Each structure stands twice: as structure tokens, then as C-alpha cells.
Amino acid sequence: MLLEAEWVLPISSAPIRDGAVWIDGAGIMDVGPADDLRQEHPAEEAKSFPGCVILPGLVNAHSHLEYSAFRDFARQSGFAEWMLRLLLARRRLAAEDYGVSALWGARECVRGGVTYIGDAAFEGWTTIRAANAAGLRARVYLEAFGIDDAKLPQTMDRLEARLEVLRKECGPLVELGLSPHAPYTVSARLYREVARFARRQDMRVATHVAESQAEVDFLGAGAGPLANAYRAAKMWRGERWAPPGIRPVEYLESAHALGPELLAVHCVQVSEADIALLGERGVAVAHCPRSNLRLDCGVAPVAEFLAAGLKVGLGTDSAASNDSLDMFAEMRAALTLSRARAAEPAAAPGVLAAAAPPLTAGQALRLATLDGARALGVDRMVGSLEPGKAADLIVVRLPRGHALARELAPAAPSAFACGDPSGLTPAADPVETLVTRASTSDVKLVLVAGRVVFDAAARTREADERIDRDFGAVRVKLGLSD
Ligand SMILES: [Zn+2]
Incomplete structure (x- = not known):
């Protein structure tokens, strides 16, 4: 499956605008520009996340x-x-x-x-x-x-x-x-x-x-x-x-x-x-x-x-x-x-x-x-988006304002690595935007070993309510809730 987004942040290499991650089973097969990966794997199912960033879990x-x-x-x-x-x-x-x-x-x-x-x-x-x-x-x-x-x-x-x-x-x-x-x-x-x-x-x-x-x-x-x-x-x-x-x-x-x-x-x-x-x-x-x-x-x-x-x-x-x-x-x-x-x-x-x-x-x-x-000591398995690593990744909505910044900013150079302040202007920098403005409510999708473990669009309410009820009872015992 191909997961595509406005930005892909592999962390171990430069952010990719209009990028994609190709996952097969529990692992990452490839990471790169969405156009290239789509061309190389035309039969692969593709899911697109406009306005979002894909990064390692x-x-x-x-x-x-x-x-x-x-x-x-x-x-x-x-x-x-x-x-x-x-x-x-x-x-x-x-x-x-x-x-x-x-x-x-x-x-x-x-x-x-x-x-x-x-x-x-x-x-x-x-x-x-x-x-x-x-x-x-x-x-x-x-x-x-x-x-x-x-x-x-x-x-x-x-x-x-x-x-x-x-x-x-x-x-x-x-x-x-x-x-x-x-x-x-x-x-x-x-x-x-x-x-x-x-x-x-x-x-x-x-x-x-x-x-x-x-x-x-x-x-x-x-x-x-x-x-x-x-x-x-x-x-x-x-x-x-x-x-x-x-x-x-x-x-x-x-x-x-x-x-x-x-x-x-x-x-x-x-x-x-x-x-x-x-x-x-x-x-x-x-x-x-x-x-x-x-x-x-x-x-x-x-x-x-x-x-x-x-x-x-x-x-x-x-x-x-x-x-x-x-x-x-x-x-x-x-x-x-x-x-x-x-x-x-x-x-x-x-x-x-x-x-x-x-x-x-x-x-x-x-x-x-x-x-x-x-x-x-688990960086050979997780922590970045690279071929051969586990498909542990998340899709996060870039907070509003980013799209406007993108329109106003000059064409962004691609040679930008995390931790390197050169390159993109701050307003159009997906890393800066993510770190300074994103919150957990922006998390759309979470995969561990290629399996969806959280999908904001498909919540299972009954299970949530049961866990919440049990959890509330424990907090009552602690005197932290009535
Ligand atoms: Zn501790």
C-alpha cells in the first residue's frame, strides 16, 4: 500500500514534499516522491492524506x-x-x-x-x-x-x-x-x-x-x-x-x-x-x-x-x-x-x-x-522511515495556517534535514509547524507493524466507554474523581 501526504518526514533524511511511503505487510519497502512511487508501483493501492504529514511513530x-x-x-x-x-x-x-x-x-x-x-x-x-x-x-x-x-x-x-x-x-x-x-x-x-x-x-x-x-x-x-x-x-x-x-x-x-x-x-x-x-x-x-x-x-x-x-x-x-x-x-x-x-x-x-x-x-x-x-537501542527497527524498518508510522494533520504559508513562501528547496535550520523559510517548514503547533487531536492515523491501531475516522465507541468507566472507578478509589 502507498500512503501519500503533503509532506513525508523520514527524519533520517530530508523532508519530501508530496511524498509517499510504500509499505508491505509489517515493513517499509520504500520512501520517496509520491509521483515516482506511484509510477513504479501502479498496481499498489494508494491512500492520500492532503494537508497532512507522514512521520515515524x-x-x-x-x-x-x-x-x-x-x-x-x-x-x-x-x-x-x-x-x-x-x-x-x-x-x-x-x-x-x-x-x-x-x-x-x-x-x-x-x-x-x-x-x-x-x-x-x-x-x-x-x-x-x-x-x-x-x-x-x-x-x-x-x-x-x-x-x-x-x-x-x-x-x-x-x-x-x-x-x-x-x-x-x-x-x-x-x-x-x-x-x-x-x-x-x-x-x-x-x-x-x-x-x-x-x-x-x-x-x-x-x-x-x-x-x-x-x-x-x-x-x-x-x-x-x-x-x-x-x-x-x-x-x-x-x-x-x-x-x-x-x-x-x-x-x-x-x-x-x-x-x-x-x-x-x-x-x-x-x-x-x-x-x-x-x-x-x-x-x-x-x-x-x-x-x-x-x-x-x-x-x-x-x-x-x-x-x-x-x-x-x-x-x-x-x-x-x-x-x-x-x-x-x-x-x-x-x-x-x-x-x-x-x-x-x-x-x-x-x-x-x-x-x-x-x-x-x-x-x-x-x-x-x-x-x-x-x-x-531499537533504532534498527523503528524511529525513522526507511526501507527495511518496521511500518510504525503516523499521519498528522498540519495545523491550519500552513497552507497559507506555503502559498506565500517561495518554492521550497528540498535540501532540508531535521535539525538543520537552513533551507525552508520557517513558516513553510513542516518540522517547525509540527513541533510548535500540532497536538494529539491532529493525529489521523497510527500504524504499528503495518497494522492500523488508531484511525480518527473510525473510532469504536463501545470499547472506549467501557475502558473510561473502569478507569473512572479507579480514580474514585484514589480520591481524584467523584
Ligand atoms: Zn519515571
């Missing part, structure tokens, strides 16, 4: 679908209070409720043009089943917690046993990873054990790290709001785990946890030396700007990551710390915050000064597509 490098029902949760809290309240609120739900929550989240992803997620999950089966039901591609990182080394052997045994069970649930679109949660909930020994196990099993690992100043203070001196919150909840009294007196990234290094299999989520509180170390070890980063902003954590130096050659993806994190799983909003936030950071005259003491030019719209789009796929 979006990659959400970090999510927690299980927490989709937690939207509006603890809105006014700083990081430490939010974390504590989340750990306590978790107990109000049964495992099945997390399944409902994940299913709703998977549906939100697909409707928003996301075709791949790197998801950290407490239960695991929740996101696996949700992804399978929604037709979403996923890596589900099973979470591990444990600051108390006395329980370490049981923690590892349980983890391995759960992986064995979950492996049977994974369909062709889902694979498993491991996620030791964060330096303030995972001991150095547990980090080391998980890293060793993952390398042996050839599995990928994700961990939250250097998210907040509270984390830095807790690791550095067992002090600050996180330490206070833990003490208040009697979750840590300082007997079994002593603060190592080093920075979060150094803590992971001391545990031999830094390696090319690792996705380091957040990395807001990092020094120049931390960035250099992450680069040296081949660690990728998941940038979650809206979550960081919501929890008063600051702005990660994403332009500096890119300048240092790090692999960087973009993630929404969970709905417990974000307003939505909308990757268009996330791209816009990344762009805006990067510009704001670069414009700051001087950094506050202890905060890394801006040392690289801010993100461009093209770079923001790459973070949400090909760069995200590289960060997760």
Missing part, C-alpha cells in the same frame, strides 16, 4: 502506564513530598486497578501518535497486556526496589521468578527490561546485582537518576526533604543504609551500573564531570521536561547532552507527575525550556551553566523519534 522513552489514573495527583507538592505521597497512595489500588490504568494509558499513547514506549512498571503484566491490547510496541522495564541489603537475595530471586512469568505474556511487540528504581531506593549492591544479571541476560536497564536536589542531598549527607520524608514515614532510620557521600551519577558508577545497556532517566542534577562520565560509559538519557518542571526539579541540560554526543530520548514520565502522555506537548516543552535555559544570564550556584546552543525544532522532533529509538 513517536517514541516515548520513559513512561509508567500503571500510573495513568494518577493524573492531578499531589499537584502542589515538591519532589520529596510527591514521592512519599505516591508511595502511600499506591496502596489504595489493587493489582487489577493498575491493569485498568495501564490500558487507559496505552490507549492515550496510541491516540497521541506514540508507537513505542520505554515503560517502567511495578507489576509488569499490566503494561504488557495494555500494550498488546492497544497494538503498541513496548519495552517494559520491571522495577526493583531495595535499600536494605539484608533482603537482597530474596529481591533478586523474586525478580528472576517474575521475569520468567512475564516472558510468557510478551507478544511480538513487547520485550522486557529491568529498572532498579532510583539511587534513593536501591542500594549499590542491588544496582550491581541487577546490572550483572542484565548483562548476562542481554537485557536493557533503566533507572531514575539525578532527578532532584533532594536526591543529591540524601545521597550526599542523608539530609534534606527526602530524608525528612522517609524518617517521618519510618521508611528509613539510617541503620541499614548509610549515605555514600557522593553524587547520584557517581553512586551508579561505584556500583558498576553505568554501561551502554543503561537508560538514565532525568539527569537534571548533573555536573560537567557527570555528563562526561555518562558519555564515556555509553549511557543514554531520557529527558522528561514537563515532569521535572511539575516536581520543581529544574531543567536538564539537554543541549549539553547532545553536544557531548550522548544518546537522548524524550519521555513524558507518568501521569502522576505530568498532565498527559502527549509527546507533542513534551517536544514543545523541551524546546521552550531549552531556549529559556540558554537565555539565562548566569546559572545559580551548583547548577550547570548553559554551554550549548538551545534545541531546534528539528532536534526536538528527533528526540521524540530516531534519537529516542537510539537511546532505547
Whole structure:
């Protein structure tokens, strides 16, 4: 089948005006000008999307679908209070409720043009089943917690046993990873054990790290709001785990946890030396700007990551710390915050000064597509429109105003690549238009492995209503809805 649109954005090469993508079964066969592909394949069925752009499905490098029902949760809290309240609120739900929550989240992803997620999950089966039901591609990182080394052997045994069970649930679109949660909930020994196990099993690992100043203070001196919150909840009294007196990234290094299999989520509180170390070890980063902003954590130096050659993806994190799983909003936030950071005259003491030019719209789009796929190590399969890759692609309406701009603009040169500001005038630039103005309501069609998983023109209302009803009941349990 040929899918044709006003623009095709392969990401790995220049945008194609009046382009087409030829897909056969689950894969992409060819990408090019619509006229050429039509001529070469006259018998192929063609679907045309005027006023739209075809691009690779979006990659959400970090999510927690299980927490989709937690939207509006603890809105006014700083990081430490939010974390504590989340750990306590978790107990109000049964495992099945997390399944409902994940299913709703998977549906939100697909409707928003996301075709791949790197998801950290407490239960695991929740996101696996949700992804399978929604037709979403996923890596589900099973979470591990444990600051108390006395329980370490049981923690590892349980983890391995759960992986064995979950492996049977994974369909062709889902694979498993491991996620030791964060330096303030995972001991150095547990980090080391998980890293060793993952390398042996050839599995990928994700961990939250250097998210907040509270984390830095807790690791550095067992002090600050996180330490206070833990003490208040009697979750840590300082007997079994002593603060190592080093920075979060150094803590992971001391545990031999830094390696090319690792996705380091957040990395807001990092020094120049931390960035250099992450680069040296081949660690990728998941940038979650809206979550960081919501929890008063600051702005990660994403332009500096890119300048240092790090692999960087973009993630929404969970709905417990974000307003939505909308990757268009996330791209816009990344762009805006990067510009704001670069414009700051001087950094506050202890905060890394801006040392690289801010993100461009093209770079923001790459973070949400090909760069995200590289960060997760799946770029040979997804992330760009190229022959041989999976037919994971989306059709998005270009917001109004683009057609007018096109009429007014001079004939656009074709030599424009994402991230390269030369070429098209900004008004006629489909990348700039998409990143700065498109929203999830502009998503028309979503394909994963060549299969339609969302078609805005053909919604199945009954199924939607049932999921919404179950989801509403879970939110009532959380006190977030009546
Ligand atoms: Zn997270």
C-alpha cells in the first residue's frame, strides 16, 4: 500500500514534499516522491492524506502506564513530598486497578501518535497486556526496589521468578527490561546485582537518576526533604543504609551500573564531570521536561547532552507527575525550556551553566523519534522511515495556517534535514509547524507493524466507554474523581 501526504518526514533524511511511503505487510519497502512511487508501483493501492504529514511513530522513552489514573495527583507538592505521597497512595489500588490504568494509558499513547514506549512498571503484566491490547510496541522495564541489603537475595530471586512469568505474556511487540528504581531506593549492591544479571541476560536497564536536589542531598549527607520524608514515614532510620557521600551519577558508577545497556532517566542534577562520565560509559538519557518542571526539579541540560554526543530520548514520565502522555506537548516543552535555559544570564550556584546552543525544532522532533529509538537501542527497527524498518508510522494533520504559508513562501528547496535550520523559510517548514503547533487531536492515523491501531475516522465507541468507566472507578478509589 502507498500512503501519500503533503509532506513525508523520514527524519533520517530530508523532508519530501508530496511524498509517499510504500509499505508491505509489517515493513517499509520504500520512501520517496509520491509521483515516482506511484509510477513504479501502479498496481499498489494508494491512500492520500492532503494537508497532512507522514512521520515515524513517536517514541516515548520513559513512561509508567500503571500510573495513568494518577493524573492531578499531589499537584502542589515538591519532589520529596510527591514521592512519599505516591508511595502511600499506591496502596489504595489493587493489582487489577493498575491493569485498568495501564490500558487507559496505552490507549492515550496510541491516540497521541506514540508507537513505542520505554515503560517502567511495578507489576509488569499490566503494561504488557495494555500494550498488546492497544497494538503498541513496548519495552517494559520491571522495577526493583531495595535499600536494605539484608533482603537482597530474596529481591533478586523474586525478580528472576517474575521475569520468567512475564516472558510468557510478551507478544511480538513487547520485550522486557529491568529498572532498579532510583539511587534513593536501591542500594549499590542491588544496582550491581541487577546490572550483572542484565548483562548476562542481554537485557536493557533503566533507572531514575539525578532527578532532584533532594536526591543529591540524601545521597550526599542523608539530609534534606527526602530524608525528612522517609524518617517521618519510618521508611528509613539510617541503620541499614548509610549515605555514600557522593553524587547520584557517581553512586551508579561505584556500583558498576553505568554501561551502554543503561537508560538514565532525568539527569537534571548533573555536573560537567557527570555528563562526561555518562558519555564515556555509553549511557543514554531520557529527558522528561514537563515532569521535572511539575516536581520543581529544574531543567536538564539537554543541549549539553547532545553536544557531548550522548544518546537522548524524550519521555513524558507518568501521569502522576505530568498532565498527559502527549509527546507533542513534551517536544514543545523541551524546546521552550531549552531556549529559556540558554537565555539565562548566569546559572545559580551548583547548577550547570548553559554551554550549548538551545534545541531546534528539528532536534526536538528527533528526540521524540530516531534519537529516542537510539537511546532505547531499537533504532534498527523503528524511529525513522526507511526501507527495511518496521511500518510504525503516523499521519498528522498540519495545523491550519500552513497552507497559507506555503502559498506565500517561495518554492521550497528540498535540501532540508531535521535539525538543520537552513533551507525552508520557517513558516513553510513542516518540522517547525509540527513541533510548535500540532497536538494529539491532529493525529489521523497510527500504524504499528503495518497494522492500523488508531484511525480518527473510525473510532469504536463501545470499547472506549467501557475502558473510561473502569478507569473512572479507579480514580474514585484514589480520591481524584467523584
Ligand atoms: Zn519515571
